[in-house]
Each structure stands twice: as C-alpha cells, then as structure tokens.
Amino acid sequence: MPFPSFAWHNRHPRAARWILAGPVALILSVLFMASMPLILPAGAGGVDHLVMPVVLFPVIWCSALLYPVMADDLGRAAGVMYGLLLAEFFIVTAALFI
Amino acid sequence: MRNLSADKIKRLVALHGWSGTILAIFLYVVILTGSVVVFDNEIHEWSSGEATHAVPMSPGLGPRFAAALDQVDPAFHEEILISQRADGALWMRFEGHLDEDPSRHHGVILVQDPSGQILARREGVEGSAAYSDPTNALREFWVDLHVRLHLPQPWGLFATGILGLTMLVAAVTGVLIHRHVIRDLFVSERPGKRVVSLRDRHTLAGVWGLPFAIALAFTGAFLSFATSLGLPVVAMVAFGGDQQKAIEAVLGSPHAENAAPAPSIDLDLALAAASLRSGTPTQAVFIDHYGRADAVIRTIQSRAPGDLNTQSLEFDGESGAYLGQRQTVGTAPSLGTAAVDLMGPLHFGNFFGLFSRVIWVALGAAMTYSVVTGMQLWLRRRADAPGWARCEAALLAVAWGLPIAMAVSAYGFFMGLRFGAADSWTAWGFVLAALVALLWPLRRSDLLQLAAQYRLGLGALLGFLPIWRMGHGGTGWADALQSAAPAVMAGDLLCWMVALQLLWPALRASWGRLPASSPQ
Numbered sequence: 196m197p198f199p200s201f202a203w204h205n206r207h208p209r210a211a212r213w214i215l216a217g218p219v220a221l222i223l224s225v226l227f228m229a230s231m232p233l234i235l236p237a238g239a240g241g242v243d244h245l246v247m248p249v250v251l252f253p254v255i256w257c258s259a260l261l262y263p264v265m266a267d268d269l270g271r272a273a274g275v276m277y278g279l280l281l282a283e284f285f286i287v288t289a290a291l292f293i
Numbered sequence: 294m295r296n297l298s299a300d301k302i303k304r305l306v307a308l309h310g311w312s313g314t315i316l317a318i319f320l321y322v323v324i325l326t327g328s329v330v331v332f333d334n335e336i337h338e339w340s341s342g343e344a345t346h347a348v349p350m351s352p353g354l355g356p357r358f359a360a361a362l363d364q365v366d367p368a369f370h371e372e373i374l375i376s377q378r379a380d381g382a383l384w385m386r387f388e389g390h391l392d393e394d395p396s397r398h399h400g401v402i403l404v405q406d407p408s409g410q411i412l413a414r415r416e417g418v419e420g421s422a423a424y425s426d427p428t429n430a431l432r433e434f435w436v437d438l439h440v441r442l443h444l445p446q447p448w449g450l451f452a453t454g455i456l457g458l459t460m461l462v463a464a465v466t467g468v469l470i471h472r473h474v475i476r477d478l479f480v481s482e483r484p485g486k487r488v489v490s491l492r493d494r495h496t497l498a499g500v501w502g503l504p505f506a507i508a509l510a511f512t513g514a515f516l517s518f519a520t521s522l523g524l525p526v527v528a529m530v531a532f533g534g535d536q537q538k539a540i541e542a543v544l545g546s547p548h549a550e551n552a553a554p555a556p557s558i559d560l561d562l563a564l565a566a567a568s569l570r571s572g573t574p575t576q577a578v579f580i581d582h583y584g585r586a587d588a589v590i591r592t593i594q595s596r597a598p599g600d601l602n603t604q605s606l607e608f609d610g611e612s613g614a615y616l617g618q619r620q621t622v623g624t625a626p627s628l629g630t631a632a633v634d635l636m637g638p639l640h641f642g643n644f645f646g647l648f649s650r651v652i653w654v655a656l657g658a659a660m661t662y663s664v665v666t667g668m669q670l671w672l673r674r675r676a677d678a679p680g681w682a683r684c685e686a687a688l689l690a691v692a693w694g695l696p697i698a699m700a701v702s703a704y705g706f707f708m709g710l711r712f713g714a715a716d717s718w719t720a721w722g723f724v725l726a727a728l729v730a731l732l733w734p735l736r737r738s739d740l741l742q743l744a745a746q747y748r749l750g751l752g753a754l755l756g757f758l759p760i761w762r763m764g765h766g767g768t769g770w771a772d773a774l775q776s777a778a779p780a781v782m783a784g785d786l787l788c789w790m791v792a793l794q795l796l797w798p799a800l801r802a803s804w805g806r807l808p809a810s811s812p813q
Contacts, residue, residue, distance in 0.1 A: 212304075228523060232531045240623025240630050242543050245531065249523030250632045253454075253514035257461045264304050265297075290530055 201270035201277075208269055215263035219276055224256035226283035233290050302470055309466035313667045316459050318691050319442065321664050323456050325695055326439035327509075328657030331642055331650050333432050339784030340706060341428030342768025344379035344777040349574030349595050354383065355561040360409055361385055362583070365401050372398070373580040375560070379777035381407040388419070400424065422716070430715035431706040434723065435699065440517075450521035457514030463667075464506040467499055474500060488673050495666035502659040509660070512640035543622050551587040558590070558613040566613065567592040567606050576603065586611055591619060601638045665692050686734040686743060693747030694730030700754040701726030707765040745799070752795030759785035 204211035231248035238244070259276065266272035297305070313320070330336070334346045358375060361383070369387035376384050388400035398419040404412040417423035425433075441449020471477055477500040482493040499506075528539035541547070557580070564575050571594040579591040588610020596603050607616040620630050638644035642653025665688070672685045705722020709715040730747070737743050762785070763769060773781035 216308075225522070225526065229526050229530045232527050238623070238627035238629060239625045240620060240627035241625075242623035243627050243629040245527050245539070245543055246622055246629035246633055249519050249527065250515055250629070250636075252518055252523060253458055253461060253511050256458055257465060260462060261308075261465065264308050265301055267298075267301075287530060 201273040204269035204273040211269045211273065212263050215269070215273060215276055216260045219280065220256060220259035220263075223259045223276060223280050223283070224252055226280065226287060227255050228252050230283040230286040230290075233286055297469065305466045305470050309463055309470055310667075310671055312459050312466065313463040313664065314671050316456055317664055317668045319452070320456050320460060321661065321668075321691065322442065322695055323439055323453055323513075324460075324657060324664060325661045326435055326699070327513075328654050328661060329699070330432070330436050330439050331653050331657065333436055335780040335784065336435065337429055337432040338778050338780035340431040340703070340762075341426075342773060342778065342781055343428070344382075345428075346379055346780075347376040347384075347576055348379045349576060350375075350377045350564055350578070351381075352561055352564065354564070355559045357383055357405060357407075357409055358385070358560045361403050361405055361411075364403065364411070367584065369399070369401050370583040371581070373583055374577065375580075376577040378404075382412060402426070425716075427710060427713070427715040430709070430719050431703055434702060434706075434716075434719045447521035450517045454514050454517030454521065457510045457517055460506060460510035461514060464503055464510055467506075468503060471496070471500065474503075488670065491666060491670050491673060495663060495670050498659045498663040498666060502656050502663055505653075505656040506660050506663075508639050509657075512636045515636055516640060545619070545624060548581075548587055548589055551585065552582075553586040554584060555586040555588070555611045557583050557585075557588045557610045558608075562613055563590045563592065563608055566608060566615065567594060570606060570615065571597070571604050573597050573604070580610060583610065589616070596644075601644045602634050685740060686737075687731075689740060689743055689747065690731050690734050693744070693751060694727055694733075697730045697747065697751050697754060698723045698727040700751060700758060703758055704754070704761055707762050707767065711765055748795050749799055752792045752799075754792075755788045756792035756796065758788045 204215070228248040231251075232244045235244035235247060263269060263272045263276070338345050354375075354377070362370070365387045368391060369389045371389040372386075373388075374386040378384055383403075383405045385403045385405065386400060387403070388398045390397065391399045399417070400419065402413070402415045402424070404414075406412050415424055415426065437443055440453060442452055443449070444452055468474070477496050480493050480497050480500075482497075483490050524536060524539055528534055528536040532538040532542070560578065563578065567575050573595040575592045576595050577593040579593075580588065581591075582588045590608045590610050592606050592608075594604045594606065602621070605619040607619050608614065609616055620626060622633050623630050642649045668688050669685070672688060676685070702719045702723035705718040705720075706715050708722075709718025712718070733746070734743055737746075768776075768778065768781055770782045770785070773779070
C-alpha cells in the first residue's frame with residue numbers, strides 16, 4: 196500500500212528514482228554526518244560521535260542511493276527517505292539555532 | 294542474487310553501467326595511478342637514485358642530531374622530525390611559525406651522512422620551490438594525480454571522493470547483479486571476440502577484484518571526504534564552525550605551553566626508552582618545542598609482527614617521563630579509533646610489507662582492466678548508434694594515453710632535474726604526451742592498428758627510460774646497490790620487463806617476416 200501523499204513517486208517512477216537516488220540521497224547522507232555527532236555516544240576515546248559519522252558517510256550515501264533504485268514501492272521509499280531527512284534536519288537546526 | 298526480480302536486475306544493471314561509465318575516464322586515472330603509487334617510496338628512490346626510504350633508527354644518533362641542531366636557527370626548533378635512511382644518512386626537518394598564519398611553516402631540511410657531513414640543506418616556506426625536494430617531483434606528481442587529479446583544494450578531494458563513491462556503487466551493484474559469483478570466478482572467455490567474450494573478460498577481472506574494489510572505494514571515499522567535507526560539517530554542528538577546535542577534539546589538545554628554556558633529553562635515551570616499551574625499533578621521531586620546558590618527544594615505532602598499524606609513544610622532552618601511547622584519534626582505544634586505524638592499511642596495502650603491496654598492485658591492475666573492459670562493453674553494445682561509434686577510439690586514446698603520459702612525465706622529470714626545474718618539466722612532459730596521445734586517433738580509424746601503435750609507443754618509451762635516466766646523471770646499478778637503494782635497479786628492470794611484454798607481439802611478427810637463414 197503506497198503512502199498516500201507520495202503517490203506521485205509511483206506514477207512517475209523514472210523521475211522519482213532520479214530525484215531520490217540523486218539529490219535526496221546526497222542531502223540525506225550529508226545531514227546524517229551533521230546530525231550524528233549530536234546523538235551518538237562519545238565512547239572511551241571521546242571521539243566516536245565525531246569520527247563514526249564521517250567513517251560511515253560513504254556507506255550511508257551508497258545505501259541511500261541504492262534504496263530507491265531497488266525499491267518497488269517508491270511511495271514508501273520516498274516516505275522513509277523524506278522522514279529521515281526531516282528528522283536529521285530537525286536535529287541539526289535544533290543544535291544550531293535553539 | 295537469485296531473489297531479485299527481472300525489473301530490479303534491469304535497474305541495477307543500468308545503475309552499474311551508468312555509474313561506471315559517467316566518470317569512467319577519471320575513475321580509470323585514479324585507479325591506475327593508485328596502483329602505481331602503492332610503490333611511492335620506491336618510485337622516489339628510483340627517480341632520485343638515493344636510498345631515501347626510512348629504516349629503523351640505530352643507536353648513537355644523539356651526537357649527530359646535536360651537531361645538526363647547532364646549524365639551525367632556534368626559531369626552527371618548534372617542530373622537528375627525524376628519520377634515518379637506508380644509507381645511514383639522517384633526514385631532519387626543522388620547522389617554526391615565523392608569521393601570523395599558524396598553518397604556514399618555515400623550515401630547514403638537512404640530510405646528514407654518517408660522518409656528520411651535510412649532504413643537502415634546503416630552507417624556505419613550506420611548499421616553496423626552495424624548500425621542496427626536487428628529486429621527489431615525479432612521485433609527488435603521480436601521487437597528486439591519484440589523490441586530487443591536480444585540482445585545487447578542496448575540489449580535488451571532492452572529485453576523488455565522488456569517484457570513490459561511484460566505484461563503491463559500481464562494485465555493490467556488481468555483486469547484486471551477478472547471479473553466480475563463485476562460478477564467475479572461473480569463467481573462461483568465449484571465443485570469437487564477440488560482445489560476450491568481452492563480457493567474460495570483464496566479469497572475470499571484476500569478480501576477482503570485487504572485495505578489493507569495495508574496500509578501496511570505501512576507504513578512498515573516506516580519505517577524500519574526511520578533511521574536505523567531514524571535518525567542516527562536524528565542526529559546524531558540534532564546534533560552532535571552529536575547525537581548529539574540531540581537530541583538537543579528534544587528534545587531542547596540544548600540551549600546555551611553557552616557553553621557559555629547559556634542556557631536552559638526549560635523543561638516544563628517548564629511542565632506547567621507546568624501543569624498550571614497544572619491543573620494536575623506532576622508525577621516526579617528532580620533537581615539539583625542543584629546548585623548552587614544554588618539549589614533547591613522540592616516536593613512531595616499527596610495526597610489530599601481526600599488527601596492522603605502528604605504535605606512537607610520547608615522552609616528556611625535559612624529564613624523559615613516559616606520557617603514554619598516542620592514539621590516531623581520541624584519547625583511548627575505542628570504536629572510532631579502530632575504524633580510523635583500519636582505513637590506512639586497507640587503502641595503502643602496507644600492513645604486510647612488500648608482499649601485501651604487490652597483491653594490492655595486482656588487484657589494482659585487475660580493477661583497472663575491469664574499468665576499461667566495462668567501458669568497452671558499454672560502447673560495443675551501442676556500436677550502431679552514431680554518437681557512440683567514435684567513443685571506442687577515444688577510450689583507446691585515454692586507456693593508452695595515461696600510461697604513455699606518465700612515462701613521458703618521467704622523461705621530463707629526469708631532463709628537468711638537470712636544469713633545476715624538475716616540477717615543471719614533469720608536468721609539461723605529462724601534458725604534452727597526453728595531448729599527443731589523445732589527438733593521435735583523429736586521422737586513424739582502424740582500432741586494431743591504433744591499439745598496436747599505442748602499445749608499440751608505450752613499450753618503446755618504457756624500454757628506453759632506464760637508459761634516459763642513466764644518461765641524465767641517474768645513479769648506476771653498482772652505486773645504487775652500494776648505497777642501499779635496490780629500487781633503482783628494480784625500477785629499471787621493471788621498465789624493461791613491461792616494455793618487453795608490450796613489444797613482444799611486434800618483435801615476434803617482425804621475426805616471422807625475416808627470411809629463413811640458409812645453412813650456406
């Protein structure tokens with residue numbers, strides 16, 4: 196069952212895949228790197244929260260790029276990706292401006 | 294991957310093809326140069342003719358270091374790096390900050406032979422022609438081509454980071470679309486030089502190199518993005534945009550400043566203490582604020598058997614007290630430290646000496662071949678389309694043009710070294726040869742003939758390179774072996790072996806055309 200508000204993605208699969216696997220995947224992974232230092236524990240060395248998001252950045256970008264390519268239900272994929280994007284954006288904005 | 298639907302496979306094949314094709318030319322440049330610069334230390338030794346590689350430091354260096362200190366202005370005692378070369382010479386770099394910009398180093402580099410005589414002295418601002426080692430120009434040119442494609446910072450690192458990611462996507466989709474990975478490891482090429490034959494070759498090289506491709510693409514993307522994108526992003530969010538604070542948080546804060554004069558301990562004592570603690574000899578020594586109360590001595594120990602990385606130990610410069618083991622990142626071993634420690638050895642393949650680096654070169658060659666055959670496959674499938682038809686000649690020009698341009702850059706380097714302009718001659722050699730190689734196909738349409746010409750050209754260039762090197766004042770084999778620089782001979786022999794391999798078809802053909810010799 197597709198997410199109702201993301202039905203456009205299922206109607207235009209080619210365009211949706213380009214958008215989700217391109218700019219959305221890039222912004223999602225950069226925001227992942229920006230938001231994770233505020234969530235992850237620092238660890239024994241005091242740097243895990245700073246280092247791990249940078250280490251994982253290529254993996255996250257690659258996964259975010261592959262997900263919409265492999266997904267059959269693009270409405271669901273768009274929902275998941277936009278949801279994550281929103282959550283990351285909220286965390287970063289809260290850290291910078293609140 | 295048997296569970297994927299036909300539609301998914303089709304999409305993944307398209308992504309695999311496009312991700313490999315859009316940036317394939319640059320990907321090819323980065324992978325081929327990466328395979329070569331795995332031996333960057335040996336390249337430096339071969340091009341300079343000197344035993345430039347560092348060896349474990351021997352006892353009794355204290356008096357030699359003290360003698361060198363007297364020849365350097367104390368303003369440059371702020372940051373000192375010492376290592377010992379295979380020929381016994383001490384390589385020492387003394388640096389200080391003489392202007393407002395804290396990132397601008399001024400310094401002196403001394404190379405001192407075992408008798409205490411100064412073999413070379415260079416002085417100037419970091420990055421200036423007077424300060425940089427002209428014999429290192431060829432290595433630096435090739436390494437820069439691999440690391441940032443000679444683009445300005447940070448764009449060069451962005452570019453190679455994106456290429457790393459592209460390779461990661463191509464490798465992961467490669468795993469997903471191959472239904473029979475194990476069987477593909479032993480696939481043999483179908484005869485007839487058809488598209489399927491090309492696909493078999495691409496599959497074979499690609500599947501063998503897959504785990505390596507994933508590891509290299511991941512670590513390469515990390516190394517490119519870590520400082521160009523990761524550091525600014527993390528600094529912006531967690532440190533209000535202060536990158537210096539972010540660096541200090543990751544690498545550790547500098548020790549408390551105390552500029553009061555105080556004698557620093559003898560170098561030999563520090564080396565002995567470090568070897569005793571680590572159980573391995575010292576490979577290099579860093580000294581911060583020599584001759585001050587806040588002096589710190591940091592040693593880099595040789596890699597212990599079974600260890601992926603070297604240990605770094607810190608000692609108080611005045612009392613010699615042991616301060617602890619310095620982590621690559623952070624203050625204590627943790628997940629982040631382990632992850633970052635894995636990146637270098639996995640990317641550079643230097644964890645098991647020469648053996649692992651040879652494997653890295655071989656797998657790099659397989660990946661290079663896989664990129665080229667992947668591109669050929671892509672173009673053959675579109676051979677009937679008018680736009681794509683000429684691209685195969687262009688691909689040939691790039692595939693052969695890069696090694697040809699690299700070989701000519703070495704010719705330029707040896708020539709430039711004689712005239713004191715090794716940097717510019719190396720670069721001009723590369724650019725001119727690349728232009729000739731790229732324009733060569735314009736008047737020729739037969740691809741087989743074109744490939745044979747490129748092959749002949751590269752073979753001849755490599756075959757003549759050792760003679761050119763020696764003819765331009767390069768070290769001879771006997772002198773090189775005597776001064777513990779075996780890479781000189783090994784480099785020449787490698788050039789001749791590759792040249793012979795490249796010229797062999799032409800030599801065999803010309804022998805076949807010779808009239809049979811009569812017994813009379």
